[in-house]
Amino acid sequence: MDLKEHLDEIAHSGPEHLPVAERLATGRRAVRRRRVGAAAGLVAVVAVGGAAWSALPNEPATVVTAAGAPSPQPSPPSNPGRVAWPSQDSWAAIDGDGAVTLRPDVEVLGRFDDVAGGMPSVALDLQRGGEHRFVLLWVADNGVTSEIVEPASGALNEFVVRSQDVIDGGLPMAVGTGGDYASLPLVAYRNSSLYVVPGATIVRALPDPVPGWCGTWPSHAVEISYEGSRYFAALTEGNCGGSFGSAPAGQTLEEFVAAFASTQP
Known part of the structure; x- marks a missing residue:
């Protein structure tokens, strides 16, 4: 089973679900x-x-x-x-x-x-x-x-x-270093520099993608290639969260940044 x-x-039973x-x-x-x-x-x-x-x-x-x-x-x-x-x-x-x-x-x-x-x-x-x-x-x-x-x-x-x-860990986590860090699938900060897990490649990186996000901590939006798929991430070395997800077909890194910025205070 x-x-x-x-x-x-x-x-035994659950609520009716929406179409796929x-x-x-x-x-x-x-x-x-x-x-x-x-x-x-x-x-x-x-x-x-x-x-x-x-x-x-x-x-x-x-x-x-x-x-x-x-x-x-x-x-x-x-x-x-x-x-x-x-x-x-x-x-x-x-x-x-x-x-x-x-x-x-x-x-x-x-x-x-x-x-x-x-x-x-x-x-x-x-x-x-x-x-x-x-x-x-x-x-x-x-x-x-x-x-x-x-x-x-x-x-x-x-x-x-x-x-x-x-x-189950479908994507490997990249764990950052230092007192404050964000751990994301594939990408993290290590000593103020971007780090990706073995097999992942940073295609593009935009520094300081959201003005004022997380104070003076370094921050980036990145496009990552891993095992034939594209991913977008926004991360900062400070403890301010971030965003990660599969890159929709046709979406640009700038469009991802705009969507992420709209969620920030």
Whole structure:
């Protein structure tokens, strides 16, 4: 039995889903990673696919108890203490024990636990006000907490299945160095210089693509070639996030930069 069939069996049924073409049109994806460990301040946050969300304030949060199958459930109040949110705009967080914490007013419509083979992980169907998201959180052995976010479309188990390429490391991560760094697939900063993983090539690089982004830290927008495919990335050496995704046919690096700039405050 494959993963989708297993999740279907758990869930019994799911919401009607949109046609494939419409799902692809609306299925923008964000991935964020936060390194949590003894070395405080080593934080890497990335957004993959260009999805952008409104920033949330640092509010009190609620903790969610585990659930075996997706079902509507309220968010019980609690006092969770310090929470390592994947990013300021994250609706949910997970710790190394698998405990999930929610922002205030976030409602859990459905949930799958242990979706990332052997790692503390959860897939959540979340709603806050009029906004509806699918979120997948997992904690790797190296202490890095990752988050995949999509506008909700189709069924939660389908979201889990299409997220497996990210969880399984479909593209190699390029890890930067220094006290503040962003780790992205294929490209990162190392000592203020751009670095790509073996086999990847930077086709073009535009320095300082968004005026004022991340203060005085170096920043670039890059076009990358890897195994016959093109990718665009925006990254900075500072801890200000970034963007990464496949380059759509016909799109230029300048058009990617314009779209990314529109998501910045």
